[in-house]
Amino acid sequence: MGAQRTQLANQRMLAKLGVIAIAMFGFAYALIPLYRVVCEVTGINQVVKADEVESGAGTELPPPFAVTMDFDASVQAGLPWEVRPVTRTVQVRTGEFIRVDYDITNRSDREVTGQAIPRYLPGAAGEYVKKLDCFCFRQQRFKPHETRRFPVVFVIDRRMPASIASITLSYTVFDVPAGRT
Amino acid sequence: MAMTDVQQAPAHHHKPSGWSRWLMATNHKDIGSLYLWFSFIMFLSGGVMALCIRAELFRPGLQFFAPELFNQFTTLHGLVMVFGAIMPAFTGLANWMLPLMIGAPDMAFARMNNWSFWLLPPAAALLMLSFLVPGGAAAAGWTLYAPLSTQMGIGMDMTIFAIHIMGVSSVMGSINIIVTILNLRAPGMDLMKMPMFAWASLITAFLIIAVMPVLAGVVTMVLTDRHFGTHFFNAAGGGDPILYQHIFWFFGHPEVYIMALPAFGIISQVIPTFSRKPLFGYTSMVYATSSIGVLSFIVWAHHMFVTGLPATVQLFFMYATMLIAVPTGVKVFNWIATMWEGAMTFETPMLFAIGFILLFTIGGLSGVTLSVAALDIQLHGTYYVVAHFHYVLVAGALFSLFSAMYYWFPKMTGRMYNERLGKFHFWWSMVWFNVTFFPMHFLGLAGMPRRIPDYALQFTEFNSIASVGAFCFGLGQLIFLYNILTSLKNGKPAPALPWEGADTLEWKIPTPAPYHSFVEAPQVEADHNGSIVSMHGDKHH
Numbered sequence: 019m020g021a022q023r024t025q026l027a028n029q030r031m032l033a034k035l036g037v038i039a040i041a042m043f044g045f046a047y048a049l050i051p052l053y054r055v056v057c058e059v060t061g062i063n064q065v066v067k068a069d070e071v072e073s074g075a076g077t078e079l080p081p082p083f084a085v086t087m088d089f090d091a092s093v094q095a096g097l098p099w100e101v102r103p104v105t106r107t108v109q110v111r112t113g114e115f116i117r118v119d120y121d122i123t124n125r126s127d128r129e130v131t132g133q134a135i136p137r138y139l140p141g142a143a144g145e146y147v148k149k150l151d152c153f154c155f156r157q158q159r160f161k162p163h164e165t166r167r168f169p170v171v172f173v174i175d176r177r178m179p180a181s182i183a184s185i186t187l188s189y190t191v192f193d194v195p196a197g198r199t
Numbered sequence: 200m201a202m203t204d205v206q207q208a209p210a211h212h213h214k215p216s217g218w219s220r221w222l223m224a225t226n227h228k229d230i231g232s233l234y235l236w237f238s239f240i241m242f243l244s245g246g247v248m249a250l251c252i253r254a255e256l257f258r259p260g261l262q263f264f265a266p267e268l269f270n271q272f273t274t275l276h277g278l279v280m281v282f283g284a285i286m287p288a289f290t291g292l293a294n295w296m297l298p299l300m301i302g303a304p305d306m307a308f309a310r311m312n313n314w315s316f317w318l319l320p321p322a323a324a325l326l327m328l329s330f331l332v333p334g335g336a337a338a339a340g341w342t343l344y345a346p347l348s349t350q351m352g353i354g355m356d357m358t359i360f361a362i363h364i365m366g367v368s369s370v371m372g373s374i375n376i377i378v379t380i381l382n383l384r385a386p387g388m389d390l391m392k393m394p395m396f397a398w399a400s401l402i403t404a405f406l407i408i409a410v411m412p413v414l415a416g417v418v419t420m421v422l423t424d425r426h427f428g429t430h431f432f433n434a435a436g437g438g439d440p441i442l443y444q445h446i447f448w449f450f451g452h453p454e455v456y457i458m459a460l461p462a463f464g465i466i467s468q469v470i471p472t473f474s475r476k477p478l479f480g481y482t483s484m485v486y487a488t489s490s491i492g493v494l495s496f497i498v499w500a501h502h503m504f505v506t507g508l509p510a511t512v513q514l515f516f517m518y519a520t521m522l523i524a525v526p527t528g529v530k531v532f533n534w535i536a537t538m539w540e541g542a543m544t545f546e547t548p549m550l551f552a553i554g555f556i557l558l559f560t561i562g563g564l565s566g567v568t569l570s571v572a573a574l575d576i577q578l579h580g581t582y583y584v585v586a587h588f589h590y591v592l593v594a595g596a597l598f599s600l601f602s603a604m605y606y607w608f609p610k611m612t613g614r615m616y617n618e619r620l621g622k623f624h625f626w627w628s629m630v631w632f633n634v635t636f637f638p639m640h641f642l643g644l645a646g647m648p649r650r651i652p653d654y655a656l657q658f659t660e661f662n663s664i665a666s667v668g669a670f671c672f673g674l675g676q677l678i679f680l681y682n683i684l685t686s687l688k689n690g691k692p693a694p695a696l697p698w699e700g701a702d703t704l705e706w707k708i709p710t711p712a713p714y715h716s717f718v719e720a721p722q723v724e725a726d727h728n729g730s731i732v733s734m735h736g737d738k739h740h
Contacts, residue, residue, distance in 0.1 A: 028307045028378050035374045039408050046416025049446050050431070133435040141507045157435075192435030195428075 079176045082111045086184035087174075089118060091191070098126035099191045101134075104167070112146075113176040120153065120168050122191065124160035131159045131194040139186040146178035147185065157194050214714050222317070225309035226714065227294050228611070233316050234291025235604075239680070241283030241323060242597075246673050248276040253635075253669040255652050256662050269652035270338035271354075275326060277341025278358065281458065282365045283323055285596045289461040290315075290372045292603055293400040295611060297376065299705035300394045300729055302385025302737070304717050307378035315371040322364040329354040329361075340650055342451065345432035345443040349424045356425070359418045366415040373404035373411075380404075385704070387723040391485065394703050394729030395478065398485050399464025402492045406453045406460075409496075414450040417443060441506050448499035456495045458592060460488060462559075462599035463530055466552050468703065469602050470534050471728060473549035474541030475700035480533040481727035487526035487533075494523050504575045513572040520570035524563065531560055546698070547621030551602035554629050555595060562590025565640065580650075583643025589636045598628070601679065608683075609697040613711030614690030620682040627675040634668030702730040713739035 087110050089103035104119040124130050134154040138144035149155075153168035160166070174185075214220065224230050251272050255263050264272070294312065298305055306312045329336040334352025337343065348355055380401045384393065420431040421443070430436025432443045471478045478484065500508060500516040508516075534556055543549070565587040569575050578584060601624070608616050638661035647658045654662065695710045704723065708716055721737035 024382060027382050031378045031382065032308065032374055035377060035408055039370045039374075039412050041412075042409055043412035043416050046413040046420075046446055046449075049413075049449065050442065053442065053445060135434045142509075190434070192433070194435045 079113070080180075082113045082176055083180055084109060084111055085174060085178075085182065086110075087116070087118075088184065088186040089120075090186055090188040091120065092188065093191055097191070097193050098124055098130055099132055099193075100125055101189060101191050110174060112174045112178055115150075115171065115173050117169050117171045120170065120189070121165055122153070122158070122160070122168060123165040124163060127162045129159065129161055131157050132191045133157045133194050134189045134191045137188045137190065139188065140182065143178065143182050143185045146175040146182075147187065148173050148175060154189060224313055224316075225305075227298050227306045227309070227312065228712065228714065230306075230312050230316050231291045231293075231295030232611075234287050234294060234319075237316070237319055237323075238284045238288035238291060241279050241287070243676070244327070245276050245279035245284055246676065248272045248279065250670060250673050252276065253666040256654070257666040258663070259654050259656055259659055261653060264652065266652045267335060267338060270340075270650065271330065271336040273650050274337050274340055274343075275330070278326060278337075278362075279323075280592070281341065281454070282362070282369075283319075283326070285458050285592065285600075286365075286369055287319060288600050289400075289403070289458075289596075290369065290376075292465075292600070292607075293376050293396075293461070294372075296607060296705060297379060297397060297400060298383070299610075299708065299712060299716055300703055301380060301383070301388050301397055302704055302717050302721050302723060303379055303383035304715070304720070306375045307383055308375050311371050312375050315368045315375065318364050318368040318371075322361040322368070325357045325361040325364070329357040332357065342444075342447055343418065343421065344447070345421060345424070345440045348421050348443075349432055356422065359422050362418050363415055366411040369407050370411050373407040376400050376404040377408075383720075385717070385720040385723050388704070388725050388729070391482065392725040392727060392729065394464075395467035395481070395484055395488075396461070396464035397729070398488055399460045399462075399467070402488055403457050403460045406457050406492055406495065410450040410453040410457075413446065414454075417446040417450065420446075441503075444503050444506060445500070448502045449496075451502065452499045453492075453495040455591075456491055458596045460491065462555065462596050463488060465599045465603045465606075466534060466555055467530075467728065469548050469552040469606050470537050470556075471730075472606070472698050472700040472702075473546060473552070474538045474543050476537055476541040477726070477730060478533065478728040479536035479539075480529070483529055484533055487529040490526045491523060494519065494526070498523065501570055501572075501575070504572045505579045517570055517572045521567060524567050527563055531556060531563075544699075546605075547616070547618060547625055548602045548606035548698075550622060550625040551598045551605065554625065555598040555602065558590055558594030558598065558632070562587055562595060565590065578643055580648055581643035582639040582647045582649055585649050586636050586639035586643060589639070593636070594632055601625075601628075604679075604683075606698070607705070608686070609693030610705055610710055610712055612687055612690070613693050614686055615693045615697065616686040616690060617682050620678060624675060624678045624682065627678065628672060631668045631672035631675060635665050635672050636668075638662075638665050638668075704729060704731050704734070707731055707734055708737065708739060715740040 086107060088107045089105060091101035091103055093099045093101055100123040102121045104121060108116065108118065110116050122132070136149075136152070136154050138147060149170065149172045151169055151171040153170070158166070158168075215223070220229060221233060224233060251264065252269065255261070255269055294306060297303070326336070332353050334354055336354045337348070337351060337358040339347035339351065339355070343355075343358070380393070380397055420429065423429040424431050424433060424438075430438040432438050432440045434440065467478055467484060498516055498520045500512060501520045504513055504516075565583065569578060569584065569587060605616060605621055608614075642658055642661050645658065647654055693710050696706055698706075705712070716739045717737055718740055719736060719738040721734045723734045724732040726732055
């Protein structure tokens with residue numbers, strides 16, 4: 019192979035490999051929608067799965083059974099929130115509509131906006147707790163030192179495996195920086 | 200195009216001298232030496248941080264450092280060792296040896312090569328200087344997990360920028376390695392004949408091109424989350440901190456093999472030489488290396504078993520991870536089979552290579568333990584993990600680098616190193632390495648968490664033992680430095696073939712390697728693993 023031809027071949031390969039490198043940088047960003055699609059298709063991230071409304075006809079639901087629900091909340095250090103479940107624990111039956119309340123206080127002297135993120139323990143219970151109303155559905159704006167009481171209304175799906183005897187629902191409240199609402 | 204001056208390079212018949220020889224270096228041997236010295240300096244810097252960590256952990260309670268500073272040490276120790284010491288050392292070794300081993304005149308893009316090296320010192324300076332800025336260096340652990348990394352001070356921005364620069368450097372270095380291996384091999388040096396070190400470097404370079412940009416991408420997301428109002432990892436804005444871990448480990452697991460495959464390549468050259476036998480199962484070695492490279496892309500979530508992955512996902516990543524033990528086992532088997540009934544001698548490179556096989560296998564076994572999801576949930580974030588990855592990175596990557604340096608030192612410098620000091624360095628490192636890291640298995644099994652400056656009283660004895668071991672191991676590395684420095688000056692002149700069993704191309708040229716080797720490509724007849732049957736038509740300056 020002549021020197022000129024080697025040089026040309028080298029440059030071609032350099033260009034190709036450079037394109038791969040740049041494409042992989044883009045791939046890091048493409049991973050974000052990719053993960054969402056994979057989770058939706060395979061149904062592995064149960065908590066954010068959209069519910070399907072069935073006709074209900076012809077399906078036999080298992081009988082209701084008793085479940086202990088514990089309510090918890092946490093705030094990261096340094097954030098102005100105080101979050102308190104009014105009901106700490108409650109005995110419920112599957113298929114039953116439940117309403118509990120949370121008190122959220124803004125302990126700071128400024129107006130703040132918060133966003134609550136729910137979490138379930140055990141994680142597998144998450145897909146069976148159907149929330150009908152929740153303060154976590156939207157961002158909440160608070161005046162300085164304001165306390166508000168929020169309802170959480172949910173029903174536990176009767177198809178939940180009976181092996182789950184108790185569920186903890188825990189909220190973490192995050193600060194939404196000003197201007198991002 | 201200015202970058203491709205390989206063909207013009209031999210026109211300079213004399214060496215450039217003074218500082219410009221190094222600053223404007225385009226010779227692969229000069230750049231290789233720069234890389235190797237840089238990585239050794241970074242190795243010592245990262246080592247000092249490790250000793251600070253071990254000093255603090257010698258006794259329970261807080262003795263020397265505030266927890267914030269301790270966290271900065273653990274973070275920077277990891278980053279400096281991974282990106283400053285191990286990766287550049289392998290790139291430097293590839294620069295030095297690849298053209299000699301495959302009969303190329305130089306690397307394909309000599310000026311880009313200069314640029315890839317000279318990006319590294321500024322990146323290292325950014326990392327080191329970040330200790331001095333308000334808030335100190337990054338303290339989120341070398342993995343820079345969000346949301347920790349989205350909160351810290353300017354030290355984190357400097358770290359992110361350093362990672363960008365080192366990423367660009369290693370991608371350019373890898374492009375150079377790939378093009379050199381694929382386009383500049385001497386006639387007769389077929390792909391399925393070339394040395395395993397070339398194969399390992401080639402596959403590693405592909406891994407780097409595939410994943411370093413992903414790391415650059417994820418730290419860029421952290422940067423825009425920090426300063427430009429994006430919400431990639433901010434739960435309040437609809438983002439997800441777990442997403443960071445997914446993207447990071449998509450880079451991070453191939454990165455593990457980026458640090459291991461070149462080591463496999465070195466060992467596959469050293470073991471046959473000192474066993475005076477051809478490498479057992481060369482073809483299976485090539486396929487094993489390739490399949491490790493491919494599999495490394497589908498196992499990342501085994502770092503995330505405690506993030507609440509569904510059981511099906513845990514099972515997939517568990518089985519995929521265990522699968523990697525198969526090609527790795529093939530390699531270990533082949534090395535042992537190479538030694539089997541060989542006429543072995545135990546010079547320093549061979550000692551380090553055997554030490555590598557022994558200790559890397561222990562690290563591999565604890566890796567298989569950790570791949571079991573049910574066990575990992577118990578062991579995650581404990582010292583068991585610390586023990587595991589130091590067995591594969593210190594006894595793996597580092598020992599292979601020592602092996603390589605002792606093996607090729609005569610070819611690089613034309614002088615012999617001091618064999619007695621070399622053997623002493625090996626035994627000293629072997630003993631104190633195990634004193635340092637073996638107790639960490641027990642600490643981890645007993646539940647001691649990593650990255651914390653204090654610990655419960657029952658962990659005291661093993662921690663004290665590990666700290667003594669670490670200081671002895673660290674001091675022992677000065678033996679290596681002393682040996683290199685004195686041998687460079689006063690070492691015995693090396694014979695043309697210092698190792699009886701060495702038969703690859705780099706041993707067929709004069710010693711020390713001429714400044715411009717293979718000005719004209721030789722015609723070679725090669726057998727497996729680059730062993731040369733006959734060669735003619737080589738020309739050097």
